[in-house]
Amino acid sequence: MATNGDQQATPKPPPNPSPLRNAKFFQANMRILVTGGAGFIGSHLVDKLMENEKNEVIVADNYFTGSKDNLKKWIGHPRFELIRHDVTEPLLIEVDQIYHLACPASPIFYKYNPVKTIKTNVIGTLNMLGLAKRVGARILLTSTSEVYGDPLIHPQTESYWGNVNPIGVRSCYDEGKRVAETLMFDYHRQHGIEIRIARIFNTYGPRMNIDDGRVVSNFIAQAIRDDPLTVQAPGTQTRSFCYVSDMVDGLIRLMQGDNTGPINIGNPGEFTMIELAENVKELINPKVEIIMVENTPDDPRQRKPDITKAKDLLGWEPKVKLRDGLPLMEDDFRTRLGVPKNK
Numbered sequence: 568m569a570t571n572g573d574q575q576a577t578p579k580p581p582p583n584p585s586p587l588r589n590a591k592f593f594q595a596n597m598r599i600l601v602t603g604g605a606g607f608i609g610s611h612l613v614d615k616l617m618e619n620e621k622n623e624v625i626v627a628d629n630y631f632t633g634s635k636d637n638l639k640k641w642i643g644h645p646r647f648e649l650i651r652h653d654v655t656e657p658l659l660i661e662v663d664q665i666y667h668l669a670c671p672a673s674p675i676f677y678k679y680n681p682v683k684t685i686k687t688n689v690i691g692t693l694n695m696l697g698l699a700k701r702v703g704a705r706i707l708l709t710s711t712s713e714v715y716g717d718p719l720i721h722p723q724t725e726s727y728w729g730n731v732n733p734i735g736v737r738s739c740y741d742e743g744k745r746v747a748e749t750l751m752f753d754y755h756r757q758h759g760i761e762i763r764i765a766r767i768f769n770t771y772g773p774r775m776n777i778d779d780g781r782v783v784s785n786f787i788a789q790a791i792r793d794d795p796l797t798v799q800a801p802g803t804q805t806r807s808f809c810y811v812s813d814m815v816d817g818l819i820r821l822m823q824g825d826n827t828g829p830i831n832i833g834n835p836g837e838f839t840m841i842e843l844a845e846n847v848k849e850l851i852n853p854k855v856e857i858i859m860v861e862n863t864p865d866d867p868r869q870r871k872p873d874i875t876k877a878k879d880l881l882g883w884e885p886k887v888k889l890r891d892g893l894p895l896m897e898d899d900f901r902t903r904l905g906v907p908k909n910k
């Protein structure tokens with residue numbers, strides 16, 4: 568273990584912000600870009616940012632795993648703009664803040680085209696840092712608990728450097744995010760860019776793609792369809808699940824605060840995948856079967872955030888327990904699948 572990134576930093580003063588920030592006739596006080604804003608977390612973040620009438624929100628998304636449907640209530644709103652854009656290409660706009668989320672997050676999707684995933688993480692982050700540098704914007708990267716790989720310390724603190732396979736099938740994502748974090752700190756140290764890094768732990772909630780492939784969405788869709796819940800062997804591997812409203816609150820606090828991070832944002836409540844399946848069965852469909860299926864390579868065996876930094880520096884901790892969050896997601900999945908509760 569060694570010192571954390573933000574302790575090593577000797578930041579230069581940030582470049583001048585865009586003159587638009589203080590322009591007399593500028594409609595909104597804060598123009599915010601959300602890359603990946605048509606996705607699961609991004610669209611909930613947009614909802615929250617749009618609640619503030621002083622915010623103007625621009626979403627840039629290539630719709631690989633996201634959808635315009637997630638943003639339909641904002642399309643046509645005067646403070647909202649949606650751009651079909653791939654972050655591996657430069658983007659020339661004027662903004663004050665950048666929430667950089669664009670990247671497929673479900674293992675099935677990020678492994679589908681690994682070269683594109685690593686380009687999104689590396690070239691996409693370079694492009695967004697270039698934009699931040701040109702206009703003097705503050706930029707937040709949604710990094711991941713996957714930077715800890717298959718962690719050898721538990722729970723994971725931000726000072727842990729991780730245990731990552733650099734040539735494995737998950738590397739396009741976890742090594743990609745690690746390079747993205749490096750780029751963030753190099754732009755911070757070399758160019759004085761204001762950076763924020765969130766290390767997000769498994770997040771769930773309404774609007775996840777039904778066939779997203781991640782465990783919570785899989786189990787809920789399976790329970791509603793009366794299909795067996797597919798626990799991947801051995802089933803004793805653990806994850807800690809954060810409800811999306813808590814996640815969005817944490818991201819906004821990090822962006823608005825004074826700390827570069829990296830800061831873990833996640834819910835420390837830890838469950839084995841067998842326990843998660845049992846909870847879904849009990850809450851959603853007591854008749855459903857639980858089966859064991861084959862796992863994929865390099866699946867991390869344990870994962871739980873130490874959130875001391877988030878509590879101390881952001882005054883943040885999650886409020887929604889798993890057993891309260893699952894039914895909220897069930898309602899959304901039932902509506903989209905067209906299967907009412909008492910069919």
Ligand SMILES: NC(=O)c1ccc[n+]([C@@H]2O[C@H](COP(=O)([O-])OP(=O)(O)OC[C@H]3O[C@@H](n4cnc5c(N)ncnc54)[C@H](O)[C@@H]3O)[C@@H](O)[C@H]2O)c1
Nearest residue numbers: 603605606607608629630631632633653654670672769770
């Ligand atoms: N949900 C989680 O559990 C979790 C955990 C850790 C980190 N994260 C990070 O949070 C962010 C959002 O995750 P999510 O769960 O909302 O995933 P998601 O797949 O629902 O959303 C990702 C969005 O990025 C867009 N996108 C992908 N590649 C792009 C590209 N090249 N150019 C432009 N847009 C692109 C997708 O179309 C989608 O709208 C990601 O950066 C992910 O790595 C999520």
Ligand SMILES: O=c1ccn([C@@H]2O[C@H](COP(=O)(O)OP(=O)(O)O[C@H]3OC[C@@H](O)[C@H](O)[C@H]3O)[C@@H](O)[C@H]2O)c(=O)[nH]1
Nearest residue numbers: 672673674711713769781782785797798799804840866
């Ligand atoms: O149907 C399933 C799907 C998954 N699983 C298991 O559930 C666990 C979680 O798998 P997920 O695919 O939901 O997500 P992972 O935790 O592996 O990766 C996630 O981590 C954090 C983020 O960066 C990303 O959203 C994603 O990479 C794994 O142990 C997996 O083997 C099942 O038991 N059954």
